Amino acid sequence: MTVKKKAAVAAKSAKAARRPAVKAIPKASAARKPAAKPAAGIRRPRSRPSSNDVFKGFTPYPLRKGEPYMNERQRAHFRNILLGWKKELMEEVDRTVHHMQDEAANFPDPNDRATQESEFSLELRTRDRERKLIKKIDEAIMSLEAGEYGYCDSCGVEIGIRRLEARPTATQCIDCKTLDEIREKQMTG
Numbered sequence: 001m002t003v004k005k006k007a008a009v010a011a012k013s014a015k016a017a018r019r020p021a022v023k024a025i026p027k028a029s030a031a032r033k034p035a036a037k038p039a040a041g042i043r044r045p046r047s048r049p050s051s052n053d054v055f056k057g058f059t060p061y062p063l064r065k066g067e068p069y070m071n072e073r074q075r076a077h078f079r080n081i082l083l084g085w086k087k088e089l090m091e092e093v094d095r096t097v098h099h100m101q102d103e104a105a106n107f108p109d110p111n112d113r114a115t116q117e118s119e120f121s122l123e124l125r126t127r128d129r130e131r132k133l134i135k136k137i138d139e140a141i142m143s144l145e146a147g148e149y150g151y152c153d154s155c156g157v158e159i160g161i162r163r164l165e166a167r168p169t170a171t172q173c174i175d176c177k178t179l180d181e182i183r184e185k186q187m188t189g
């Protein structure tokens with residue numbers, strides 16, 4: 001952790017201590033872009049989870065009273081979440097590639113081919129999103145190893161276990177995130 005960050009943490013920790021540890025799930029999840037919808041008449045390629053934006057393969061961390069934030073147990077917990085999520089996403093990317101290879105050039109009929117092309121562009125967008133997410137997860141793992149994971153990039157306050165479980169790649173506390181979103185809205189009108 002940088003000296004500046006440490007100072008910010010110290011300044012904010014008193015304030016943070018008075019706050020309830022668990023906050024409501026941020027509204028940000030609702031503001032997230034909706035998944036790309038296929039045009040009418042185009043079937044979804046295979047059934048799959050509707051969204052990979054959330055990783056559910058973990059048990060919520062059993063918080064013990066007075067335990068230090070981001071102690072070794074907590075860090076191990078988030079390491080497992082981040083690595084598990086990354087693995088899941090990479091398998092999904094693999095499946096997409098294989099699916100496209102399997103189906104490529106199998107449709108002599110122009111209508112079928114058009115449908116297939118729409119499917120492919122949808123899959124490519126999904127893959128692109130997954131790749132970006134994997135990059136974010138890698139960054140989170142790096143900050144975890146550097147001992148900086150779980151603190152707000154903007155103000156240094158503890159992001160919180162439950163918020164991180166809901167958004168393991170979160171780099172901002174809910175207050176800074178909300179402020180940024182308000183600013184963004186004002187800028188774009």
Ligand SMILES: [Zn+2]
Pocket residue numbers: 152153154155156157172173174175176177
């Ligand atoms: Zn903050």
